[in-house]
Amino acid sequence: MEPMELDRETSKGKEEEGEEGQSIIDKRKPIVVIMVGAPGSGKSTFCDHVILASSQTWIRICQDTIGNGKAGTKAECIKSAANALKEGKNEFIDRCNIDREQRADFLKLGGPDVQKHAVVLDLPAKLCITRSVKRTGHEGNLQGGKAAAVVNRMLQKKELPKLNEGFTRITFCHNEKDVEAAINTYSALGPSDTLPSGCFGQKNPEAKVQLGIMKFLKKVDVPSKDGLAKSNPQSCSHNQTSAEKDSNPKMLENDSAPLEHVQLDVKDCVHQEMGPSSGSIFLDSVPTLAFPSISTADFMFDLDKASDIIVEKVEEFVNKLGGGRLVLVDLSHKSKILSLVRAKAAQKNIDSMKFSTFVGDITRLYSGGGLRCNVIANAANWRLKPGGGGVNAAIFSAAGPDLESATKERAGSLAPGKALVVPLPSTSPLSIKEGIAHVIHVLGPNMNPQRPNCLNNDYVKGCKALREAYSSLFEGFASILSTQGWLSKESNEKSLNSQDQLEKNHSDSDQKVKREALNEYEGSKKSKVFLKELRPDFSHSMDGKDNIENRSNVEPLNECEREINAKGSLKELRPSVSHSIGRIDNLSSRDDTGINKAWGPWAQALYQIAMHPERHINDVREILDDVVVLDDLYPKARKHLLVLARVEGLDCLADVHKEHLPLLRAMHAVGLKWAEKFLDENESLIFRLGYHSEPSLRQLHLHVISQDFDSKHLKNKKHWNSFNTPFFRDSVDVLEEVGKHGKATLRDDDSFHSMELRCHRCRSAHPNIPRLKKHISFCQASFPGLLLENNRLVFGPGKGG
DNA sequence: GTTCTAGAAC
DNA sequence: GTTCTAGAAC
Structure with a gap:
């Protein structure tokens, strides 16, 4: 990478110096370079490179070491920087300086006799996190797990510098090549050289102003192969992307980043990559729903059919979600559902910026995988309770009791095909560690005969229920987006009802919330009624016309109750009844006539007596x-x-x-x-x-x-x-x-x-x-x-x- | 169906 | 503090 061409004025200055015999101070004002970047963005490395390579005297004011090798205060940095300037040294302010306020005091240094530069290391958040998490021996002891949280918090405050803060020059670096070019530029700076004023390497400035809009548009930037721009600020407005990356869109940005830590499934992630220009903006700001595949694990739903439905529903919703992004998550790189979905999504050309797959633990997407999501879906059970294993157990466990109580406030049960949005209390570890703000419980259809409410391979009903489940889930996500102003007016209108619901849940009195929760509960109770009314349907309906919701209460009557029944919970009801109850055939879904029953185990006693009164002669x-x-x-x-x-x-x-x-x-x-x-x-x-x-x-x-x-x-x-x-x-x-x-x-x-x-x-x-x-x-x-x-x-x- | 109990109502 | 109810658990 060749260094930036220097302003010719500098040579002129040299000549004048010779003629007039002026002091060295007149050659060029000292430069204060305020480094701007998250931990892990490479600020110290940048400074070290320049200091080593430059013929000039540069010092690095580092807050992490300013206190006798240990972390010091901002005030110490300012004092130290002021002293160095008096000696006419060039200096780097090596601290994050992530927002305007942080930078302001350093911009006052030395008055107009000092050139104020900013070098912005605006690298992908994922890269910063990965570096921070992995590094050892960091000066500021910011490494390991806590680094991720710090980086993330800091990036949320990020405020890119502007000339009107008092800078004469700002250099933006969005990738390693930009960084390299900037290092060369500063390293090559001679005693009398001056760098041109202005902003360099900045992305579309509007992107900052309307981040919410711009970040969801596909690659707004036009990649250029030039590396460093020439002196014309226009020409260096963006220069990050190599042809190599363009030719391989499957690659994640920054080949140098140790991505294995992030657990991204790089090899086969058609849908997983961030676009080359997405960078930290994407990671930090895009509202993202991470969801597991519904019903395909314990509920044994056919993977091929499920993947069809996922892709179909994603395709349907992806454009309704405005800025929102969907991420299908599974634990294993070998996940069949992920590869099926990836393949099918690719076939349908679903925008990978809006939908991707991800390999990782859904409860540790951020801390374990660097994937920032504000909403996760839970493959819930009908009771909306912890346990059972799999995603449900993991999420309830990771979220702590907060999730259970927040859920309980809103609903007591969930019907197959339905979803329930639960704002996660900020005290929940999932909120603190992972940044999750909402959990959406969703219940899918069951094809596992060992589990309650098995549909016995009835994929007409099953697919309908699974479609409904994903629709409910994505609608729930849309409702969250709309309350947070992410959706367009049109989208907002579409999800108005759910928004209303959400707003009520958030703002109204406890009583109202409870009333709504009650309504939901009442609703599910009602479905029990439907179930019975529709019962004949179950015996011969392959038409899929029955309401999936109706099945919600089949489940409660089975999973837990089957065992209870075997143990004779009805013993208490009537001792002599229990004997036969223990052998009852039909609290399960079918009786002798093949008609599905919706009766709970406790509800069988009279039936048994009516059928076999001789066994209950004492009663x-x-x-x-x-x-x-x-x-x-x-x-x-x-x-x-x-x-x-x-x-x-x-x-x-x-x-x-x-x-x-x-x-x-x-x-x-x-x-x-x-x-x-x-x-x-x-x-x-x-x-x-x-x-x-x-x-x-x-x-x-x-x-x-x-x-x-x-x-x-x-x-x-x-x-x-x-x-x-x-x-x-x-x-x-x-x-x-x-x-x-x-x-x-x-x-x-x-x-x-x-x-x-x-x-x-x-x-x-x-x-x-x-x-x-x-x-x-x-x-x-x-x-x-x-x-x-x-x-x-x-x-x-x-x-x- | 009942029992148990947290929390609302008093 | 006690009574009473509604919802969870069975």
Whole structure:
């Protein structure tokens, strides 16, 4: 690299000196070169090179060593620099000087008699980090793991110098060649030589002004092979990129950087490289979502199909994300999903600036891999809880309890195909060490028979769910970008809803946040309802029409529950039941008829009794051909019976059709019979017979319940409201509706369970269950007219009616 | 379905 | 401080 051509004035000055016999001071003002650059950018090395090669006297004012070889203060540097200037020495201010304020005091040195230069080592952040992390024996003891954090923090404050700060000359170096050229320029400087004023090697100045926009445009700079520019500032505006790099776009910038540390998969990273001009800007400023491949690990989703979906979804979203970048992460260089995705993304010409793959630990992207991401995705479980292994366990573990609590605040569960954005508290180690600001939980479909809610190779449903999962994930990311002003207006509008959601979560009161979390939870509860409604679909639907979301609650009923069931959690429920429960076939997804079931393990007891009452002889009151009668294990009144239908496939009222009318009549008749039997014993009792619109226990059962509701087991709103709102369907009405329409009207809206508590007699409202119970213990008001009609209530002889 | 319990409500 | 509820856990 040839040194920069020197200004001819200098020679002229020499001649004048000879003629006029002026002192050496007049030859040229001393130069203060303020070095600007992050740790690891090579400032000290730069100075050392010049000092060694130059014929002039240069001294290096280094804050890291100024205190008798140890780190000193800025004030010491200034003092030392001032003294050196008095002696007419040229000097380097070797400290980071990363922002304007840091530089200001040094620019005041020596007044106008001193030339103020800046040399900006604006090298890729990754390179600086790599160097800092790897170096040993650093003067300032900035090395190893902490260096990465320091470099990063410093680069965030970076403020490139401008002439109007007081510099007469600024040289920008963006790569090793620039650095080499600048070293040569300063080394070659003779006693009377002066370097031209102005900015040299600066990238498009607008890039600084509108960093947010420019950094996402593809290579704004036009590479030039010239190395150092000539005296014309224009010509040296950018000179970093060699033809060699251009010819091999797969190479990461800076061949000299020891990239293996950064764990970048250089060899085969079609999508991994930063463009030659991306440098530190890219790394530091681009909002980046790192995400693992969803469902392909433990959930055993076919890799080929998954990679198709990843690329398809990336392609769909990559342009909606404005400045955002997506990075698919996997642990191993041998990752098949990464290579598949890379190949397919390359085929589709997806912009590698916006999507790349990365080999590394998703919890250590920055500290372990130098990849700066502000958002990571978690392959969550439905419970949104730690554990399970893989990415989920790793992320929860690395994030500490903060993530769990932040998650819990927002939602209690997650449906397949859905994502949940969780702002990560700044106290989380993942935030502190890795700079992660958000975690997006996402749940994908499961193809692993050993895991809950297996789709049994149904890739129609599976692919749909996986597509939805990625859409949800990327939308979540977009919502984060939009709140941070990264998205265009159009994009913002697109993600307005999610933005709203986010903003609420961030700014509103705790109560509101909780309410939203509750809504989400309620939403997932609702999906349970759907699940059951759609259950027939499961038996034969290959049309993929069913709502993926519906499956969310299949999972909870399986993974954990299967084992619980085997251990007989229902033992407590009813000792004699447990024996058979332990052998139950069908808490899993299929029963004998091949119909998928959505019932939890706790929900199977009645079904078992109905199917095999002889095994529960101690628990039942009466066994008939078509019904079984038993006491409710947790009676909500003095008398509370259940009349079970002994028909397979009749799980609840929703399953009831016209052909079941005789059975319903039989159930009603048996219920009445028992009510009358109790009335014989205690004529003050009043009974009501009916069904829950959406029962918790499997197998159609008729409640026969006395209206005293005098029971220690009646404990909460749900208990009360399930018997005292339209959620409770009177048997007489069900008979009528099924007779007329072939089905009963269901009132399975969740809202019934949270309705205000009203006395079933006088309709007075009460603030809580204890107060209500106290009230009903003495309220003798007559029942509402509606209940008195149509024999909905069953009274003792000579009463009511 | 129930039990347990944290935290809200009082 | 106690009561009560809602949600998690089972």
